[in-house]
Amino acid sequence: MPTLQELNDFLRAEFPQSRCTLEELDDDGSVVVAHPVGEAELRPGGTVSGPVMMTLADVALYIAILAKIGIVPLAVTTNLSINFLRKPRADRRVVARCRLMKLGKSLAVGEVWIFSEGEEEPVAHATGTYAIPRDR
Amino acid sequence: MPTLQELNDFLRAEFPQSRCTLEELDDDGSVVVAHPVGEAELRPGGTVSGPVMMTLADVALYIAILAKIGIVPLAVTTNLSINFLRKPRADRRVVARCRLMKLGKSLAVGEVWIFSEGEEEPVAHATGTYAIPRDR
Amino acid sequence: MPTLQELNDFLRAEFPQSRCTLEELDDDGSVVVAHPVGEAELRPGGTVSGPVMMTLADVALYIAILAKIGIVPLAVTTNLSINFLRKPRADRRVVARCRLMKLGKSLAVGEVWIFSEGEEEPVAHATGTYAIPRDR
Amino acid sequence: MPTLQELNDFLRAEFPQSRCTLEELDDDGSVVVAHPVGEAELRPGGTVSGPVMMTLADVALYIAILAKIGIVPLAVTTNLSINFLRKPRADRRVVARCRLMKLGKSLAVGEVWIFSEGEEEPVAHATGTYAIPRDR
Numbered sequence: 111m112p113t114l115q116e117l118n119d120f121l122r123a124e125f126p127q128s129r130c131t132l133e134e135l136d137d138d139g140s141v142v143v144a145h146p147v148g149e150a151e152l153r154p155g156g157t158v159s160g161p162v163m164m165t166l167a168d169v170a171l172y173i174a175i176l177a178k179i180g181i182v183p184l185a186v187t188t189n190l191s192i193n194f195l196r197k198p199r200a201d202r203r204v205v206a207r208c209r210l211m212k213l214g215k216s217l218a219v220g221e222v223w224i225f226s227e228g229e230e231e232p233v234a235h236a237t238g239t240y241a242i243p244r245d246r
Numbered sequence: 247m248p249t250l251q252e253l254n255d256f257l258r259a260e261f262p263q264s265r266c267t268l269e270e271l272d273d274d275g276s277v278v279v280a281h282p283v284g285e286a287e288l289r290p291g292g293t294v295s296g297p298v299m300m301t302l303a304d305v306a307l308y309i310a311i312l313a314k315i316g317i318v319p320l321a322v323t324t325n326l327s328i329n330f331l332r333k334p335r336a337d338r339r340v341v342a343r344c345r346l347m348k349l350g351k352s353l354a355v356g357e358v359w360i361f362s363e364g365e366e367e368p369v370a371h372a373t374g375t376y377a378i379p380r381d382r
Numbered sequence: 383m384p385t386l387q388e389l390n391d392f393l394r395a396e397f398p399q400s401r402c403t404l405e406e407l408d409d410d411g412s413v414v415v416a417h418p419v420g421e422a423e424l425r426p427g428g429t430v431s432g433p434v435m436m437t438l439a440d441v442a443l444y445i446a447i448l449a450k451i452g453i454v455p456l457a458v459t460t461n462l463s464i465n466f467l468r469k470p471r472a473d474r475r476v477v478a479r480c481r482l483m484k485l486g487k488s489l490a491v492g493e494v495w496i497f498s499e500g501e502e503e504p505v506a507h508a509t510g511t512y513a514i515p516r517d518r
Numbered sequence: 519m520p521t522l523q524e525l526n527d528f529l530r531a532e533f534p535q536s537r538c539t540l541e542e543l544d545d546d547g548s549v550v551v552a553h554p555v556g557e558a559e560l561r562p563g564g565t566v567s568g569p570v571m572m573t574l575a576d577v578a579l580y581i582a583i584l585a586k587i588g589i590v591p592l593a594v595t596t597n598l599s600i601n602f603l604r605k606p607r608a609d610r611r612v613v614a615r616c617r618l619m620k621l622g623k624s625l626a627v628g629e630v631w632i633f634s635e636g637e638e639e640p641v642a643h644a645t646g647t648y649a650i651p652r653d654r
Contacts, residue, residue, distance in 0.1 A: 125295065127286050150263050159261065160323045161301035168296050187296050188489060189461055189511060191327035191599045193627050193645060195620040211643055212603040216488055217460060217513065219601050221629075221643065235619055235629065237601060237645065239461060239511070241489065324625060325597055325647060327463045329491050329509060331484040347507055348467040352624055353596060353649065355465050357493075357507065371483055371493065373465060373509065375597060375647070377625065397567065399558050422535050431533065432576050432595045437569035459568045463599035 112181055117173055120181050130169045133205070140209040141177055143170040144227070147203055156200035158233075163204060164192055167222045167236035170208035175218045175240055178210065184243045185218075192236040199226040204233065216242055248317055253309055256317050266305045269341070276345040277313055279306040280363070283339055292336035294369075299340060300328055303358045303372035306344035311354045311376055314346065320379045321354075328372040335362040340369065352378055384453055389445055392453050402441045405477070412481040413449055415442040416499070419475055428472035430505075435476060436464055439494045439508035442480035447490045447512055450482065456515045457490075464508040471498040476505065488514055520589055525581055528589050538577040541613070548617040549585055551578040552635070555611055564608035566641075571612060572600055575630045575644035578616035583626045583648055586618065592651045593626075600644040607634040612641065624650055 112120070114135045121130060134142035143166060145151070151162045168187060175185055198204055208222040217239055224234040248256070250271045257266060270278035281287070281302045289295050304323060311321055334340055344358040353375055360370040384392070386407045393402060406414035415438060417423070423434045440459055447457055470476055480494040489511055496506040520528070522543045529538060542550035551574060553559070559570045576595055583593055606612055616630040625647055632642040 124290055126290075127295070153262075154260055157322075159263070160304050160326070161297060164300040164304070164326070165297035168300070186293075187330050188491075189327070189329050190296070190300070191325070191463060191645070193325050193619070193647070194323050195627060211601070211640060219460075219603060219643075232619060235627075235645065237599070237643065239601065324627075327509070327599060329483070329511070331491060347465070347504060355467060355507075355596075368483060371491075371509065373463070373507065375465070396562055398561075399567070426532055426534075427591070429594075431535070432598070433569060433573035436572040436576070436598070440568050440572070455563070458565075459602050461599070461601050462568070462572070463597070465597050466595050 158198040170206040294334040306342040430470040442478040462510040566606040578614040598646040
């Protein structure tokens with residue numbers, strides 16, 4: 111299975127615009143992905159923009175799947191559902207912890223908790239489904 | 247109620263990083279928002295990245311609400327659910343048509359259809375809920 | 383492809399507890415399914431219970447798929463997302479109109495609008511995904 | 519705050535058709551709700567019907583909210599999203615564990631894990647939002 115380094119290399123190649131980085135690859139299969147928060151992620155008033163958190167959720171799910179099945183660039187999101195819970199902090203990275211609930215032959219389903227780094231209460235929660243190509 | 251020009255001005259002020267533009271403001275309350283597709287929106291293989299479509303869906307919902315209630319910068323997304331249906335074209339803008347299903351006192355719910363410009367089959371479909379501040 | 387009568391027969395065999403009936407099978411592939419509303423569907427205060435509308439959405443999606451691919455009892459729901467929009471009437475049936483957004487080889491995605499019969503404003507809106515068995 | 523007994527009494531009064539029972543009320547605010555599985559819950563082939571699990575998810579969310587805010591019959595579901603993960607067993611009850619992710623002034627958001635009783639792998643996962651009346 112791929113290492114943290116290999117997954118980060120893949121992330122930079124496959125999502126060249128993404129500023130996400132894989133931070134942890136845990137034994138239980140969960141992954142931790144972070145996104146910086148700066149001018150480009152903030153809206154007036156100091157809110158982290160919703161699309162930044164959706165991007166983070168999508169990338170975290172993708173990485174959690176690749177960590178389990180190996181690097182399969184063709185897996186595609188079929189569904190993502192996100193609940194925004196609290197206002198994230200403007201001065202911290204947003205960090206996502208993702209764990210798969212199911213890894214079937216053709217579908218993987220996972221959940222993602224998003225936090226402002228170092229805080230206890232989640233700022234968002236997402237669930238998503240990826241279709242996995244049959245012939246890999 | 248705000249004009250197309252006023253909403254576009256607001257969009258640039260409130261989401262300075264966004265490349266979305268409001269294209270149409272229809273009499274039935276639906277809005278059409280577009281996002282360019284270029285290097286920054288593509289992943290290797292020529293796929294428009296999922297987060298671009300999520301951003302477009304989120305902005306389209308927001309604009310559809312503001313078009314009805316006036317410019318209220320504090321409305322916040324509480325939930326967004328998106329289904330990815332088909333691969334978008336790499337050589338066309340993505341265009342979202344959004345219509346509200348409900349506009350209540352405290353919640354607005356809308357649906358968004360996303361197309362590659364000029365194509366008939368949708369590439370994604372989203373539904374979302376925004377919380378509207380009480381004291382506006 | 384199956385007729386309305388065949389689909390209703392299947393519905394009674396496959397979902398023996400369901401009180402849903404298929405009412406229309408339209409040329410564009412959309413289907414109309416109805417559920418009676420009586421004592422068993424109401425909560426105190428005269429609200430149609432949420433689960434009745436979720437059942438109706440699920441059955442309508444299933445029937446819309448079967449109407450297109452033939453009667454395949456093994457198709458299973460993988461995801462259902464529903465927004466409740468307005469209070470349904472206590473004295474009318476609830477009626478769902480469902481149309482598929484995508485019918486792929488392994489996944490079908492559809493949307494469902496639910497109304498109190500004869501009313502114009504929808505009471506709920508759902509989207510759902512079904513997995514279709516490969517070897518059928 | 520209400521006791522387990524009071525919540526079960528309320529459940530029987532408010533959802534007279536429901537066969538759900540509240541089994542646990544934990545110190546961290548999570549609740550455990552069960553639904554029997556028998557002829558009325560099974561589809562041919564021995565699958566627990568999807569609507570049974572949606573009902574269970576909806577009731578578990580409702581009870582988790584009431585356990586925190588007191589018995590407020592007017593709280594209404596605004597959104598429910600469910601992923602079906604595995605086939606439940608035909609010979610066991612289905613059991614839902616629900617925990618709130620957010621309890622705001624006007625919205626509560628929770629997640630629900632559903633299991634066949636005694637099994638380790640979840641059969642479904644749901645998230646839902648309830649609107650809480652302002653003047654309670």
